Amino acid sequence: MINHMADVIECPHCKWKISNVHDYLEVGDMAGEFELNCESCKKPFKVDFYSVFYFATEKI
Numbered sequence: 871m872i873n874h875m876a877d878v879i880e881c882p883h884c885k886w887k888i889s890n891v892h893d894y895l896e897v898g899d900m901a902g903e904f905e906l907n908c909e910s911c912k913k914p915f916k917v918d919f920y921s922v923f924y925f926a927t928e929k930i
């Protein structure tokens with residue numbers, strides 16, 4: 871169940887924000903989930919992630 875979505879990973883225990891999310895993602899991953907131990911309170915939690923694409927077009 872998703873309680874909160876953001877562009878940073880936020881620990882559900884202590885609300886610590888992990889900004890270096892790219893350290894945890896594989897290049898090319900579109901979506902998935904992984905488990906992480908909080909850098910601050912050291913408790914484990916699960917992260918679901920999704921990629922969002924933006925498209926721009928122009929005449930050629």
Ligand SMILES: [Zn+2]
Binds near residue numbers: 881882883885911912
């Ligand atoms: Zn925490």
